[in-house]
Amino acid sequence: MPTDALKDSISIEETLVKCDSMTLSSAPPLRRGSTPLPIKHQLRREEAVHDDCDWTSGLAGPSPPPISFSLAKDETITSAVEGRPSSEGPFRIALLGQNGVGKSCLAIALAGDLDRTASVDSEGEGYVHTVTVDDEDCTILIYDNWRQDLSDLQCEVCVLVFSVTDRRSFHRTAQLRLLLRETQPQTPIILVGNKSDLVRSREVSTQEALTSASLFDCLYVEMSASLDHRTAELLEYAVRLARGLSPVPPGACGHDMAGGRESITHRAKRFLTSLVPRYPRDREREGGKFFRQKSRSCHDLGAL
Numbered sequence: 001m002p003t004d005a006l007k008d009s010i011s012i013e014e015t016l017v018k019c020d021s022m023t024l025s026s027a028p029p030l031r032r033g034s035t036p037l038p039i040k041h042q043l044r045r046e047e048a049v050h051d052d053c054d055w056t057s058g059l060a061g062p063s064p065p066p067i068s069f070s071l072a073k074d075e076t077i078t079s080a081v082e083g084r085p086s087s088e089g090p091f092r093i094a095l096l097g098q099n100g101v102g103k104s105c106l107a108i109a110l111a112g113d114l115d116r117t118a119s120v121d122s123e124g125e126g127y128v129h130t131v132t133v134d135d136e137d138c139t140i141l142i143y144d145n146w147r148q149d150l151s152d153l154q155c156e157v158c159v160l161v162f163s164v165t166d167r168r169s170f171h172r173t174a175q176l177r178l179l180l181r182e183t184q185p186q187t188p189i190i191l192v193g194n195k196s197d198l199v200r201s202r203e204v205s206t207q208e209a210l211t212s213a214s215l216f217d218c219l220y221v222e223m224s225a226s227l228d229h230r231t232a233e234l235l236e237y238a239v240r241l242a243r244g245l246s247p248v249p250p251g252a253c254g255h256d257m258a259g260g261r262e263s264i265t266h267r268a269k270r271f272l273t274s275l276v277p278r279y280p281r282d283r284e285r286e287g288g289k290f291f292r293q294k295s296r297s298c299h300d301l302g303a304l
């Protein structure tokens with residue numbers, strides 16, 4: 001015979017289950033629409049374009065708009081033996097960022113779907129894909145339109161995307177990182193600077209992004225989703241992080257990585273040291289010719 005407390009908790013659980021199923025069944029299939037969708041999942045434009053609102057500003061506000069997919073909330077993909085994530089997944093990778101930074105393009109590129117035929121998760125718009133990383137297969141689910149409260153987001157890896165041609169989108173990732181660190185401090189984050197192909201319109205430098213990433217102790221990957229440049233790398237980093245491993249295998253060298261082995265300060269120091277002899281003695285050793293031969297600019301007046 002259940003006690004009163006037990007009855008109460010059962011009825012609360014039933015109510016929650018009902019609410020969940022109502023939300024899922026009644027939610028219209030919304031989708032942001034600045035990028036063409038996979039043909040078989042195309043919606044009408046007016047349905048697809050949700051709005052041009054700044055969705056992150058509403059994070060702390062009232063109820064978020066309905067979403068078209070749901071991440072399983074009860075899953076913890078861990079191996080009972082090691083306490084580490086299972087290496088087969090499924091791993092949920094959430095792409096977050098301002099509108100227009102290229103999340104949809106990136107999702108499609110990550111799903112290996114440049115011909116737009118990737119399968120879509122039965123629950124909505126997450127791309128399901130099987131990939132092989134470090135000789136091990138795993139299933140990934142890529143979600144690119146999370147619009148609910150960030151505290152409801154459950155995923156193995158968060159990819160914060162900004163466009164290197166849009167400084168505002170870069171600032172937005174900083175806000176998102178702060179929110180994520182509050183709500184889910186354990187989830188690994190990768191900062192992605194997309195649209196690196198648009199060299200002339202660049203507004204955020206690689207160094208700036210690296211500095212920002214190192215402040216938040218996360219990886220930085222600069223890439224171009226449309227050119228499919230470095231998407232494979234990003235995928236590997238994400239899968240390794242989801243598996244609870246280091247994103248870069250020992251001995252390998254990541255390109256624009258912060259939170260990696262060497263800090264930016266160190267790299268900058270090393271670079272400068274390689275350029276300039278440290279002591280006058282060094283100059284003498286080189287016959288005092290270093291500056292006279294290589295630089296007559298006003299940066300080093302002592303050389304004149």
Ligand SMILES: Nc1nc2c(ncn2[C@@H]2O[C@H](COP(=O)(O)OP(=O)(O)OP(=O)(O)O)[C@@H](O)[C@H]2O)c(=O)[nH]1
Nearest residue numbers: 032034035099100101102103104105195224225226
């Ligand atoms: N040049 C260039 N354009 C890109 C790249 N990635 C995306 N785009 C373009 O940027 C625009 C926006 O891309 P989306 O993938 O829709 O961006 P989004 O973040 O999903 O935008 P919303 O759906 O509005 O949230 C599209 O016109 C893309 O073709 C890139 O790497 N380089």
